[in-house]
Amino acid sequence: MRLLIIGGDAAGMSAASRVKRKNPDIDVTVLEKTMDVSYSACGMPYNIADPNRDMEKLVVRKAEVFIEKNRINLLTCHKAQKIDPDKKIVTGVNSNKKMFSFSYDKLLIATGASPMIPDLPGFDRPEVMVLKTLENGKMIKFFIKKKNVKKAVIVGMGYIGLEMCEALTRRLVKIDMVKPGPVFLPWMTSDLADVIKDELRVNNINLYPGHKIKRIDPKKIGISVVCDNLSLDADLVIVASGVKPNSHIAVEADLKTSISGAISVNNTLLTSNKNIYAAGDCADAIHVVTGAKCWIPLALRANRAGWAVADNVCGLETRLKGVVGTAVFKVFSLEVARTGLSVKEALEAGFDPAEIFIKTRSRAHGQPGSQTIHVSMTGDKKTGKLLGVQMVGKEGVAHRINASAVALHAGMTVEAFSQTDLSYAPPFGPVWDPLLTAANQLMKKL
């Protein structure tokens, strides 16, 4: 059997390696448009933060290893351009401008997502960068050093923009963040978003939400991001205003797409064509809480979906259950985490949400080093079910969120969750875990 994979990142390489482990007889070819496979993309901001750390350290496994050890026909600098689902052929072009063509029995589209770049004058300037591929990361790092960057503008206020704040601050770069939308973190309950805003303020990050961006102008030295009533000078602009699924090649092949244009897949990761799978940031998923399709492009799902495709290709039927949208990121000394639905998302999904917000402590009474933990929890008044949790704090957030994520998977009520037996020891939390205190409070509103 010939398995062809478009895209050699998390989903694509997970699938390729696992297929070869499970059934070495399957012929596996991977077409990767960049030079790099198998690196920790999420680790790039933390690497950029440290001028002495080589970015190659983020490479988990080199292409040669996949080729020689795993016997995968891995072709970097090969950009797939077209799928012919009837002839079962993928054509494209490599970096030497040579056309190529591969036939397949089974195809996996793992083309990932791309940064959204405003279609405005000046966004094509060399000082304007995105952080998606390892090449992007290397470029930013090189540029900071070479040009002695002192001032950056980050366009967008999402995870990556916020992670880059810490990275650039460590490089002594002053930062302005700007975006057209008026609300700083629209998916986050405002009490928690305010905590993050305070942390950014303490770290001298200037926030300019609600400013329509018009263009980027060159200046005598550096550039300037020109907005309504505002111009922000910079040596470097990082565009981090979201991503979109790379589903163009699937659309052209008449495959079904869904929310946000992601490729629609069933729980075996099959697309609307029975010989074509899709996995990773280009594909959709079921949201366990709503039961509806969602597009939440994150690394764990990409790896898990890659494995599931491999198992299905090898005849070991595997069905994925779906996601609950758990995410965590770091903003300077803050851990920020979420799982499930925000109140707005819950309303949109037809729930009747009630929300509470509490402040509690990260350690027991009388323990030094205790920090404030902020928790927002949302439940459904109709069914009593837990719908979502958001947390912000300087410690004890990143892993704590997982207890509520599992509760969402289990479809627990807030009452059932409030009765769970969570860990307690003075250095790690209060007797009543912050999540339990939140659940106890929320029950009164349901």
Place this chain on the structure above:
Amino acid sequence: MRLLIIGGDAAGMSAASRVKRKNPDIDVTVLEKTMDVSYSACGMPYNIADPNRDMEKLVVRKAEVFIEKNRINLLTCHKAQKIDPDKKIVTGVNSNKKMFSFSYDKLLIATGASPMIPDLPGFDRPEVMVLKTLENGKMIKFFIKKKNVKKAVIVGMGYIGLEMCEALTRRLVKIDMVKPGPVFLPWMTSDLADVIKDELRVNNINLYPGHKIKRIDPKKIGISVVCDNLSLDADLVIVASGVKPNSHIAVEADLKTSISGAISVNNTLLTSNKNIYAAGDCADAIHVVTGAKCWIPLALRANRAGWAVADNVCGLETRLKGVVGTAVFKVFSLEVARTGLSVKEALEAGFDPAEIFIKTRSRAHGQPGSQTIHVSMTGDKKTGKLLGVQMVGKEGVAHRINASAVALHAGMTVEAFSQTDLSYAPPFGPVWDPLLTAANQLMKKL
């Protein structure tokens, strides 16, 4: 209505305060044998560690506050001795040797647990102490300073003994640990127990398991714990060899007891007498995984049970679901956590357990500061269900365990747990959370 409560610790005071909040008309009397109520008993080792921290800092709420603000008739130094369930009267003696007698409509027994002290010569010496009450804690702290303690023997190798290792080491006290049983931590899988043993060795703690203790002898300076083939000199001996439920008063009143002699309660915390509740360390609980009665005396359950009694006394019927035995403690730089059943416990409960042990990392590839995380996970071959998890590591253990605790409450299979959407960001873990990696491995054995 008159509610009488025997015991003014976690369960008793939680119940008393909540009853007064929900229904101020209920007359609440608490009989506490010591002088102290409402303090963080679990915080004592951490307080002892720091000579400059006042132990009164562990008091969450003073007795006067309960009396004046909450209008609770709180009587410290009042030791209840006898319950007459027919006349509904409790009699006892106070610290002035005066007899007292109180009638009740509803009674809560919240007498807690007591340290088990070997009935051997010398264990009544003043240098031999336990750590249970605040008075015990103060005494140990005072003794360390006054007697300039340089050498201690800890009898027992449980949570409290291990926590005291760090506390005493910080006070520059050299430590030997000794116990009769041959296995260091019998409930823990040996691969993980070995990690803890190494941590103790690095911190110069000497372990002597498998030594039958014969007596404690006085020496010219200090004392000596005399065992088979071993004598351990010390200025101070801490006895931390487990606790037993204070159920004597309940037994005398013909109330039913169960496992380990704990007072048997139903899911509303009622004992075998319809006017008498029991809660906290003196009472039993249902283990969610086995469905059987268990006795796992821990702080969260005590507080939760106290609240549930209060609600039931106030006519707001509340049923508790049970525990899964989640516990966490700190051994020097290690976080040690468990939830659910060990393999041995699973076998005893009639399961057909399979177990895996993995080593993984606390942070993503290429992140500095990453530590080893050791995970053991047990599942049932017959049903595929998750049965228990144990973890040891220098970071990312204490809260991570809770995801598996919730999965146990939900009765999840290992396969369902392996599909949960847990958080990922490079500073906080690998893409596949250690629990997911463990679940993926365990599935191969089920």
